[in-house]
Amino acid sequence: MKPLNSVIAACPPSGIRRFFDIAAEMDDVISLGVGEPDFVTPWRIREAGIYGLEHGYTTYTSNAGLPRLRELICAELSARYGANYSPADECLITTGVSEGLDLALRVLLNPGDEVIVPEPCYVAYEPCIAFAGGVPVRVPTRWEEDFAVDPTVVTAAITSRTKAVLIGSPANPTGAVQPRSALQGLVRLATEHDLYLISDEIYDRLTYTGGHTCLGTLPGARERTVLLGGFSKAYAMTGWRVGWICAPAAVAELCVRVHQYTMLCAPHVSQLAAVEALSGPGHDVDAMIADYDRRRRVFVKGLREIGLDCPEPGGAFYAFPSIRSSGLDSESFAEQLLRAENVAVVPGNVFGPSGEGHVRCSYATALPLLEEALVRIDRFLRSIRHTP
Amino acid sequence: MREILELLERDARLSHDTIATMTGRPVAEVSAAIAAWEASGAIRRYKAVVDWDSVEEELASETVTAFIDVSLAPARGVGFDDVAARIARFDEVRSVYLVSGSHDLRCTVTGRSIRAVSDFVSQKLSTLDRVHSTATHFVLKTYKRDGDAFAEPDPDHRLPVTP
Numbered sequence: 001m002k003p004l005n006s007v008i009a010a011c012p013p014s015g016i017r018r019f020f021d022i023a024a025e026m027d028d029v030i031s032l033g034v035g036e037p038d039f040v041t042p043w044r045i046r047e048a049g050i051y052g053l054e055h056g057y058t059t060y061t062s063n064a065g066l067p068r069l070r071e072l073i074c075a076e077l078s079a080r081y082g083a084n085y086s087p088a089d090e091c092l093i094t095t096g097v098s099e100g101l102d103l104a105l106r107v108l109l110n111p112g113d114e115v116i117v118p119e120p121c122y123v124a125y126e127p128c129i130a131f132a133g134g135v136p137v138r139v140p141t142r143w144e145e146d147f148a149v150d151p152t153v154v155t156a157a158i159t160s161r162t163k164a165v166l167i168g169s170p171a172n173p174t175g176a177v178q179p180r181s182a183l184q185g186l187v188r189l190a191t192e193h194d195l196y197l198i199s200d201e202i203y204d205r206l207t208y209t210g211g212h213t214c215l216g217t218l219p220g221a222r223e224r225t226v227l228l229g230g231f232s233k234a235y236a237m238t239g240w241r242v243g244w245i246c247a248p249a250a251v252a253e254l255c256v257r258v259h260q261y262t263m264l265c266a267p268h269v270s271q272l273a274a275v276e277a278l279s280g281p282g283h284d285v286d287a288m289i290a291d292y293d294r295r296r297r298v299f300v301k302g303l304r305e306i307g308l309d310c311p312e313p314g315g316a317f318y319a320f321p322s323i324r325s326s327g328l329d330s331e332s333f334a335e336q337l338l339r340a341e342n343v344a345v346v347p348g349n350v351f352g353p354s355g356e357g358h359v360r361c362s363y364a365t366a367l368p369l370l371e372e373a374l375v376r377i378d379r380f381l382r383s384i385r386h387t388p
Numbered sequence: 389m390r391e392i393l394e395l396l397e398r399d400a401r402l403s404h405d406t407i408a409t410m411t412g413r414p415v416a417e418v419s420a421a422i423a424a425w426e427a428s429g430a431i432r433r434y435k436a437v438v439d440w441d442s443v444e445e446e447l448a449s450e451t452v453t454a455f456i457d458v459s460l461a462p463a464r465g466v467g468f469d470d471v472a473a474r475i476a477r478f479d480e481v482r483s484v485y486l487v488s489g490s491h492d493l494r495c496t497v498t499g500r501s502i503r504a505v506s507d508f509v510s511q512k513l514s515t516l517d518r519v520h521s522t523a524t525h526f527v528l529k530t531y532k533r534d535g536d537a538f539a540e541p542d543p544d545h546r547l548p549v550t551p
Contacts, residue, residue, distance in 0.1 A: 022551035033549035294410035
């Protein structure tokens, strides 16, 4: 047989997958390995989807998505962050940020173009760059600096082939929120070197220690920024697969061009549910966000009390504690913890080399389970300290 | 501070320590606020929400609940307040509301049997001065009460490890 696509064949499977396989075979697992809310989509939003099905909204929509939904998204971005995007030609609805990221990369990159990726970062960033014909270039961020992007480190990675910088804030897996100054530094670099910025803002609503900075609103950023957002996290809508891209018209137009041939449109029912998400009363979403914050406080305090250094996660729903004091590497720690105490966490190194020495713990889990998980992790730490 | 009350309303067994961590306040401040609310009567008491339909048969006591709509003649100076207070004093009466619509008061009454509730309505409630008429609606099944849905919660459909 002729060889399959060499880029895809060379891409290693996600390191998360292995832990899924182990955890799936065990009973009584407390999983802190889940990257999605434990809440179910608020009923008013589910009901809007059901209404759509009952009334036969089972067709395609326009490629760019329902005009009403695009209007609501642009109005929301304007009201919340002061961002100005035109619903008509600067906004399109995607099947989640995952598709949005793929579209953005395909539209921006020519073969061999380099994309700078501060890591640790979401597991899909590097493979998606490679699939789009680009070359991912990692730059490290350090937990001692709360994973803030250092513009001088980024500058050192810029070459004549550099095309874009891809950043997620608030971040999966670290929970870090990039300080405004770091983002301004990136915009300055991008302007100097004529780079695009791809900003994954799926966790924008989940910030706890300060507001969210929408990258497209920083001076000089708008013309070179592709903004990715979605409904999965804040509205607990992961399975609906609905997100959006906001970008300058020239970029958005080409995104629609790829989208119309590969996806055609985001699911109609999901778009109707998303309309309700944005147009209905938002107290249910506010209540979920307040709950994440309370769990965050309890869980991070608990991690520190059992002896794990944990940088303050300002956003998303992840804590990224250092497990260096255990003497184990991330993979061994996660695997031994799972086998000994039935607690699933994700080893930090799957998110990039700077994640080594950490594990990702999702606190999108009911408080009693988080408290039980802390008891079990504590017991595990004691057991390995007593075994020479 | 409102957040503390909302948290207790959802789970009265949260420790002051946990509430302090959740809200980012000192424990002493949380304890003092709760003590003050308890003293002032803003927090009336703490109780469990029991779904009696789910209790083992030998423990469950036969309880019948009915909503009683009551029409009243108002009195000068007090409106409906004095009659409402009289009705509220009965142990059988679990709640009393003044409502708009075709009746004046809506009461919740519980008893050991349909007979017991009927007797209460015919002997005690409808014989009160200024009570014109009553309409009794027996509860057949409780689906949700005070924000608590009495149905099996859906299982967690999430995969154990996801990106």
